[in-house]
Amino acid sequence: xxxxxxxxxxxxxxxxxxxxxxxxxxxxxxxxxxxxxxxxxxxxxxxxxxxxxxxxxxxxxxxxxxxxxxxxxxxxxxxxxxxxxxxxxxxxxxxxxxxxxxxxx
Numbered sequence: 001x002x003x004x005x006x007x008x009x010x011x012x013x014x015x016x017x018x019x020x021x022x023x024x025x026x027x028x029x030x031x032x033x034x035x036x037x038x039x040x041x042x043x044x045x046x047x048x049x050x051x052x053x054x055x056x057x058x059x060x061x062x063x064x065x066x067x068x069x070x071x072x073x074x075x076x077x078x079x080x081x082x083x084x085x086x087x088x089x090x091x092x093x094x095x096x097x098x099x100x101x102x103x104x105x
Contacts, residue, residue, distance in 0.1 A: 019059040050081035
């Protein structure tokens with residue numbers, strides 16, 4: 001607990017370490033997107049990458065001491081990521097034909 005109480009310099013180091021960890025997660029998800037056996041695995045990987053980039057933007061904002069500007073970018077990116085993933089899923093659903101859902105089997 002002392003690590004967080006020592007001052008802003010130490011907190012910045014923690015934020016940089018968290019940003020590097022999130023960057024590693026993005027790399028791991030890129031491998032999943034490249035080697036996904038189905039298109040749905042790849043689509044899920046792209047969604048997770050979008051979420052990780054969102055978190056990375058917020059962390060960068062706090063590292064540079066300007067969370068307000070980066071938070072606006074992160075919210076905009078989150079909306080675009082959500083709409084993009086839904087659009088691709090709808091496209092794939094229409095391309096493949098209607099899939100039975102729930103009690104329609």
